[in-house]
Amino acid sequence: MKSVATTVVTAADAAGRFPSQNDLEAVQGNIQRAAARLEAAEKLAAGLDKVTKEAGDACFNKYPYLRQPGEAGENQTKVDKCYRDLGHYLRLINYCLVVGGTGPLDEWGIAGAREVYRTLRLPTAAYVEALTYTRDRACSPRDMSPQALNEFKAYLDYAINALS
Protein backbone atom coordinates (compact mmCIF):
# COMPACT_ATOMS: atom_id res chain seq x y z
CA MET A 1 0.00 0.00 0.00
CA LYS A 2 1.34 3.42 -0.92
CA SER A 3 2.18 5.35 2.20
CA VAL A 4 4.50 7.99 3.63
CA ALA A 5 7.74 6.02 3.17
CA THR A 6 6.84 2.98 1.05
CA THR A 7 6.90 4.71 -2.35
CA VAL A 8 10.43 5.96 -1.76
CA VAL A 9 11.65 2.60 -0.46
CA THR A 10 10.11 0.76 -3.43
CA ALA A 11 11.93 3.04 -5.86
CA ALA A 12 15.24 2.71 -4.02
CA ASP A 13 14.89 -1.07 -3.90
CA ALA A 14 14.11 -1.29 -7.60
CA ALA A 15 17.40 0.52 -8.26
CA GLY A 16 19.21 -1.57 -5.64
CA ARG A 17 20.65 1.40 -3.80
CA PHE A 18 20.66 2.76 -0.29
CA PRO A 19 18.14 5.55 0.47
CA SER A 20 19.68 8.64 -1.17
CA GLN A 21 19.56 12.24 0.03
CA ASN A 22 16.67 12.83 -2.36
CA ASP A 23 14.80 9.90 -0.86
CA LEU A 24 15.28 11.27 2.64
CA GLU A 25 14.13 14.74 1.51
CA ALA A 26 11.02 13.22 -0.07
CA VAL A 27 10.15 11.35 3.12
CA GLN A 28 10.72 14.51 5.13
CA GLY A 29 8.31 16.40 2.87
CA ASN A 30 5.66 13.70 3.36
CA ILE A 31 6.20 13.76 7.12
CA GLN A 32 5.77 17.55 7.31
CA ARG A 33 2.45 17.38 5.48
CA ALA A 34 1.25 14.53 7.68
CA ALA A 35 0.40 16.69 10.70
CA ALA A 36 -2.80 18.11 9.19
CA ARG A 37 -3.88 14.71 7.94
CA LEU A 38 -3.40 13.10 11.34
CA GLU A 39 -5.39 15.90 12.98
CA ALA A 40 -8.26 15.24 10.58
CA ALA A 41 -8.01 11.48 11.17
CA GLU A 42 -8.04 11.96 14.92
CA LYS A 43 -11.07 14.29 14.91
CA LEU A 44 -12.93 12.04 12.49
CA ALA A 45 -12.24 8.94 14.61
CA ALA A 46 -13.44 10.75 17.73
CA GLY A 47 -16.77 11.69 16.12
CA LEU A 48 -17.17 8.76 13.76
CA ASP A 49 -20.46 7.43 15.17
CA LYS A 50 -22.02 10.88 15.26
CA VAL A 51 -20.90 11.75 11.75
CA THR A 52 -22.19 8.42 10.46
CA LYS A 53 -25.60 8.98 12.06
CA GLU A 54 -25.92 12.50 10.70
CA ALA A 55 -24.95 11.37 7.20
CA GLY A 56 -27.43 8.48 7.25
CA ASP A 57 -30.23 10.67 8.61
CA ALA A 58 -29.58 13.22 5.85
CA CYS A 59 -29.79 10.49 3.24
CA PHE A 60 -33.14 9.10 4.49
CA ASN A 61 -34.53 12.64 4.83
CA LYS A 62 -33.70 13.44 1.24
CA TYR A 63 -34.95 10.11 -0.12
CA PRO A 64 -37.85 9.07 2.20
CA TYR A 65 -39.07 6.63 -0.46
CA LEU A 66 -36.17 4.35 0.55
CA ARG A 67 -38.17 3.29 3.60
CA GLN A 68 -41.13 2.06 1.53
CA PRO A 69 -41.69 -1.68 1.04
CA GLY A 70 -39.51 -3.14 -1.70
CA GLU A 71 -36.91 -0.38 -1.39
CA ALA A 72 -33.35 -0.52 0.02
CA GLY A 73 -34.43 0.62 3.51
CA GLU A 74 -37.75 -1.23 3.83
CA ASN A 75 -37.01 -2.59 7.33
CA GLN A 76 -34.79 -1.69 10.26
CA THR A 77 -32.26 -4.41 9.44
CA LYS A 78 -31.65 -2.91 6.01
CA VAL A 79 -31.52 0.63 7.39
CA ASP A 80 -28.92 -0.47 9.93
CA LYS A 81 -26.83 -1.94 7.13
CA CYS A 82 -26.95 1.36 5.31
CA TYR A 83 -25.58 3.16 8.38
CA ARG A 84 -22.95 0.43 8.76
CA ASP A 85 -21.79 0.97 5.17
CA LEU A 86 -21.51 4.70 5.69
CA GLY A 87 -19.45 3.97 8.79
CA HIS A 88 -17.19 1.82 6.63
CA TYR A 89 -16.66 4.60 4.10
CA LEU A 90 -15.82 7.09 6.83
CA ARG A 91 -13.48 4.58 8.47
CA LEU A 92 -11.69 4.06 5.14
CA ILE A 93 -11.38 7.84 4.79
CA ASN A 94 -9.83 7.81 8.27
CA TYR A 95 -7.28 5.27 6.98
CA CYS A 96 -6.62 7.34 3.85
CA LEU A 97 -5.89 10.35 6.05
CA VAL A 98 -3.37 8.27 8.00
CA VAL A 99 -1.43 6.93 5.00
CA GLY A 100 -1.83 10.08 2.90
CA GLY A 101 -3.19 8.32 -0.18
CA THR A 102 -6.36 6.78 -1.57
CA GLY A 103 -5.08 3.19 -1.23
CA PRO A 104 -7.47 2.03 1.53
CA LEU A 105 -10.55 3.53 -0.22
CA ASP A 106 -9.49 2.05 -3.56
CA GLU A 107 -8.71 -1.42 -2.27
CA TRP A 108 -11.43 -1.93 0.31
CA GLY A 109 -14.19 0.51 -0.63
CA ILE A 110 -14.33 1.26 -4.33
CA ALA A 111 -12.99 -1.86 -6.04
CA GLY A 112 -16.05 -3.94 -6.89
CA ALA A 113 -18.51 -1.56 -5.20
CA ARG A 114 -20.40 -0.80 -8.41
CA GLU A 115 -20.92 -4.50 -9.16
CA VAL A 116 -22.04 -5.25 -5.61
CA TYR A 117 -24.51 -2.36 -5.51
CA ARG A 118 -25.96 -3.32 -8.89
CA THR A 119 -26.42 -6.96 -7.80
CA LEU A 120 -28.04 -5.94 -4.50
CA ARG A 121 -30.06 -3.22 -6.28
CA LEU A 122 -28.82 -0.48 -3.95
CA PRO A 123 -28.97 3.15 -5.06
CA THR A 124 -25.51 4.76 -5.08
CA ALA A 125 -27.22 8.16 -5.14
CA ALA A 126 -28.14 7.62 -1.50
CA TYR A 127 -24.50 7.12 -0.51
CA VAL A 128 -23.52 10.16 -2.55
CA GLU A 129 -26.15 12.24 -0.76
CA ALA A 130 -24.94 11.08 2.66
CA LEU A 131 -21.28 11.78 1.92
CA THR A 132 -22.09 15.12 0.29
CA TYR A 133 -24.01 16.12 3.40
CA THR A 134 -20.99 15.22 5.54
CA ARG A 135 -18.71 17.26 3.28
CA ASP A 136 -20.92 20.35 3.36
CA ARG A 137 -21.65 20.04 7.06
CA ALA A 138 -17.98 19.90 8.12
CA CYS A 139 -16.62 23.32 8.88
CA SER A 140 -13.56 24.99 10.33
CA PRO A 141 -12.62 25.81 13.06
CA ARG A 142 -15.58 24.09 14.76
CA ASP A 143 -14.64 20.60 13.57
CA MET A 144 -10.93 20.86 12.74
CA SER A 145 -8.30 23.28 11.44
CA PRO A 146 -8.66 24.60 7.85
CA GLN A 147 -5.76 22.54 6.51
CA ALA A 148 -7.08 19.35 8.13
CA LEU A 149 -10.56 20.06 6.80
CA ASN A 150 -9.11 20.46 3.32
CA GLU A 151 -7.52 17.00 3.50
CA PHE A 152 -10.71 15.45 4.89
CA LYS A 153 -12.91 16.95 2.17
CA ALA A 154 -10.51 15.85 -0.56
CA TYR A 155 -11.04 12.20 0.38
CA LEU A 156 -14.81 12.70 0.76
CA ASP A 157 -14.86 14.13 -2.75
CA TYR A 158 -12.85 11.18 -3.99
CA ALA A 159 -15.41 8.74 -2.57
CA ILE A 160 -18.31 10.81 -3.91
CA ASN A 161 -16.82 10.87 -7.40
CA ALA A 162 -16.19 7.15 -7.34
CA LEU A 163 -19.82 6.43 -6.42
CA SER A 164 -21.41 9.01 -8.74
Add this chain to the structure above:
Amino acid sequence: MLDAFSRAVISADAKTAAIGGGEIAALKGFIAEGNKRLDAVNAITSNASCIVSDAVTGMICENTGLIQAGGNCYPNRRMAACLRDGEIVLRYISYALLAGDASVLDDRCLNGLKETYVALGVPLQSAARAVSIMKASSTAHINETNTTGTNPVETRFRKMETVQGDCSALVAEAASYFDRVISALS
Protein backbone atom coordinates in the same frame (compact mmCIF):
# COMPACT_ATOMS: atom_id res chain seq x y z
CA MET B 1 5.44 -3.57 2.00
CA LEU B 2 4.24 -1.47 4.93
CA ASP B 3 5.51 1.48 6.93
CA ALA B 4 4.46 2.69 10.37
CA PHE B 5 1.38 4.40 8.89
CA SER B 6 0.08 1.60 6.69
CA ARG B 7 0.86 -0.89 9.49
CA ALA B 8 -1.57 1.08 11.71
CA VAL B 9 -4.18 0.90 8.93
CA ILE B 10 -3.81 -2.86 8.45
CA SER B 11 -4.11 -3.61 12.16
CA ALA B 12 -7.08 -1.23 12.57
CA ASP B 13 -8.86 -2.78 9.61
CA ALA B 14 -8.48 -6.23 11.15
CA LYS B 15 -10.53 -4.91 14.09
CA THR B 16 -12.92 -2.86 11.89
CA ALA B 17 -11.99 0.15 13.99
CA ALA B 18 -11.07 3.70 13.01
CA ILE B 19 -7.57 4.90 13.89
CA GLY B 20 -7.72 7.27 16.82
CA GLY B 21 -6.40 7.95 20.32
CA GLY B 22 -3.25 6.04 21.17
CA GLU B 23 -2.42 4.98 17.61
CA ILE B 24 -2.65 8.56 16.35
CA ALA B 25 -0.48 9.68 19.26
CA ALA B 26 2.16 7.11 18.29
CA LEU B 27 2.12 8.30 14.67
CA LYS B 28 2.37 11.93 15.80
CA GLY B 29 5.48 10.86 17.72
CA PHE B 30 6.83 9.33 14.51
CA ILE B 31 6.31 12.68 12.78
CA ALA B 32 7.78 14.74 15.59
CA GLU B 33 10.90 12.54 15.62
CA GLY B 34 10.98 12.31 11.83
CA ASN B 35 14.20 14.25 11.33
CA LYS B 36 16.02 12.08 13.85
CA ARG B 37 14.92 9.02 11.93
CA LEU B 38 16.29 10.51 8.72
CA ASP B 39 19.56 11.33 10.50
CA ALA B 40 19.78 7.74 11.70
CA VAL B 41 19.21 6.38 8.19
CA ASN B 42 21.80 8.84 6.90
CA ALA B 43 24.29 7.62 9.53
CA ILE B 44 23.98 4.11 8.12
CA THR B 45 23.94 4.95 4.41
CA SER B 46 26.81 7.44 4.61
CA ASN B 47 29.03 4.84 6.29
CA ALA B 48 27.68 1.77 4.51
CA SER B 49 30.85 0.56 2.84
CA CYS B 50 32.86 1.08 6.03
CA ILE B 51 30.27 -0.77 8.13
CA VAL B 52 30.10 -3.69 5.72
CA SER B 53 33.82 -4.10 5.09
CA ASP B 54 34.68 -3.83 8.79
CA ALA B 55 32.07 -6.44 9.66
CA VAL B 56 33.30 -8.94 7.07
CA THR B 57 36.93 -8.27 8.01
CA GLY B 58 36.12 -8.74 11.68
CA MET B 59 34.30 -11.97 10.97
CA ILE B 60 37.35 -13.31 9.11
CA CYS B 61 39.83 -12.11 11.75
CA GLU B 62 37.93 -14.15 14.33
CA ASN B 63 37.87 -17.19 12.07
CA THR B 64 40.82 -17.10 9.67
CA GLY B 65 39.93 -20.52 8.29
CA LEU B 66 37.40 -18.70 6.12
CA ILE B 67 40.10 -17.32 3.79
CA GLN B 68 42.26 -20.41 3.62
CA ALA B 69 41.83 -22.75 0.68
CA GLY B 70 38.51 -24.52 1.15
CA GLY B 71 37.17 -21.76 3.41
CA ASN B 72 33.92 -20.02 2.55
CA CYS B 73 35.57 -16.66 1.79
CA TYR B 74 38.16 -18.24 -0.53
CA PRO B 75 38.81 -17.32 -3.36
CA ASN B 76 38.10 -13.63 -4.02
CA ARG B 77 34.93 -14.50 -5.88
CA ARG B 78 33.35 -15.86 -2.71
CA MET B 79 34.73 -13.05 -0.57
CA ALA B 80 33.10 -10.61 -3.00
CA ALA B 81 29.79 -12.45 -2.69
CA CYS B 82 30.08 -12.14 1.07
CA LEU B 83 30.68 -8.38 0.92
CA ARG B 84 27.78 -8.01 -1.50
CA ASP B 85 25.43 -9.90 0.79
CA GLY B 86 26.52 -7.79 3.76
CA GLU B 87 25.64 -4.68 1.81
CA ILE B 88 22.26 -6.09 0.76
CA VAL B 89 21.34 -6.94 4.34
CA LEU B 90 22.40 -3.48 5.52
CA ARG B 91 20.41 -1.88 2.71
CA TYR B 92 17.19 -3.64 3.69
CA ILE B 93 17.79 -2.71 7.32
CA SER B 94 18.12 0.93 6.24
CA TYR B 95 14.78 0.63 4.39
CA ALA B 96 13.13 -0.85 7.48
CA LEU B 97 14.51 1.94 9.64
CA LEU B 98 13.29 4.56 7.18
CA ALA B 99 9.81 3.02 6.99
CA GLY B 100 9.61 2.34 10.73
CA ASP B 101 8.43 -1.21 10.04
CA ALA B 102 10.20 -4.53 9.51
CA SER B 103 7.93 -5.84 6.73
CA VAL B 104 10.24 -4.78 3.87
CA LEU B 105 13.14 -6.56 5.57
CA ASP B 106 11.08 -9.69 6.21
CA ASP B 107 9.45 -9.96 2.79
CA ARG B 108 12.28 -8.97 0.52
CA CYS B 109 15.41 -10.07 2.36
CA LEU B 110 14.89 -12.59 5.16
CA ASN B 111 12.18 -14.72 3.56
CA GLY B 112 14.06 -17.87 2.49
CA LEU B 113 17.50 -16.44 3.26
CA LYS B 114 18.41 -19.17 5.75
CA GLU B 115 17.30 -21.92 3.35
CA THR B 116 19.34 -20.33 0.55
CA TYR B 117 22.46 -20.13 2.70
CA VAL B 118 22.04 -23.73 3.86
CA ALA B 119 21.68 -24.86 0.24
CA LEU B 120 24.78 -22.90 -0.81
CA GLY B 121 26.80 -24.12 2.16
CA VAL B 122 27.26 -20.64 3.66
CA PRO B 123 28.10 -20.97 7.37
CA LEU B 124 25.14 -19.38 9.19
CA GLN B 125 27.12 -18.70 12.34
CA SER B 126 29.71 -16.61 10.46
CA ALA B 127 26.97 -14.72 8.59
CA ALA B 128 25.20 -13.97 11.88
CA ARG B 129 28.51 -12.82 13.39
CA ALA B 130 29.07 -10.36 10.51
CA VAL B 131 25.55 -8.99 11.03
CA SER B 132 26.16 -8.55 14.74
CA ILE B 133 29.34 -6.56 14.01
CA MET B 134 27.33 -4.42 11.57
CA LYS B 135 24.81 -3.92 14.38
CA ALA B 136 27.52 -2.72 16.76
CA SER B 137 29.05 -0.27 14.31
CA SER B 138 25.73 1.00 12.90
CA THR B 139 24.30 1.71 16.32
CA ALA B 140 27.58 3.42 17.28
CA HIS B 141 27.31 5.62 14.18
CA ILE B 142 23.68 6.49 14.94
CA ASN B 143 24.45 7.18 18.59
CA GLU B 144 27.71 9.05 17.85
CA THR B 145 29.68 6.73 20.12
CA ASN B 146 31.92 5.35 17.39
CA THR B 147 35.70 5.49 17.97
CA THR B 148 38.80 4.90 15.88
CA GLY B 149 39.20 1.60 17.72
CA THR B 150 42.65 0.07 17.94
CA ASN B 151 43.96 2.00 14.94
CA PRO B 152 44.69 5.63 15.97
CA VAL B 153 45.29 6.71 12.36
CA GLU B 154 42.16 5.13 10.94
CA THR B 155 41.57 7.28 7.85
CA ARG B 156 37.99 6.19 7.31
CA PHE B 157 36.92 7.38 10.78
CA ARG B 158 33.95 9.71 10.60
CA LYS B 159 31.51 11.11 13.12
CA MET B 160 28.09 12.30 12.00
CA GLU B 161 27.31 15.95 12.66
CA THR B 162 24.20 15.36 14.75
CA VAL B 163 24.02 16.05 18.47
CA GLN B 164 25.31 13.10 20.46
CA GLY B 165 22.50 11.03 21.98
CA ASP B 166 19.90 12.85 19.87
CA CYS B 167 19.02 9.69 17.97
CA SER B 168 19.19 7.35 20.98
CA ALA B 169 15.55 6.32 20.56
CA LEU B 170 16.33 5.14 17.05
CA VAL B 171 19.30 3.05 18.25
CA ALA B 172 17.03 0.52 19.91
CA GLU B 173 14.82 0.32 16.85
CA ALA B 174 17.78 -0.14 14.48
CA ALA B 175 19.24 -2.80 16.80
CA SER B 176 15.94 -4.69 16.69
CA TYR B 177 16.17 -4.95 12.88
CA PHE B 178 19.72 -6.36 13.10
CA ASP B 179 18.53 -8.83 15.75
CA ARG B 180 15.75 -9.86 13.40
CA VAL B 181 18.31 -10.78 10.76
CA ILE B 182 20.43 -12.67 13.30
CA SER B 183 17.47 -14.69 14.56
CA ALA B 184 16.36 -15.41 10.99
CA LEU B 185 19.79 -16.95 10.35
CA SER B 186 19.93 -19.07 13.48
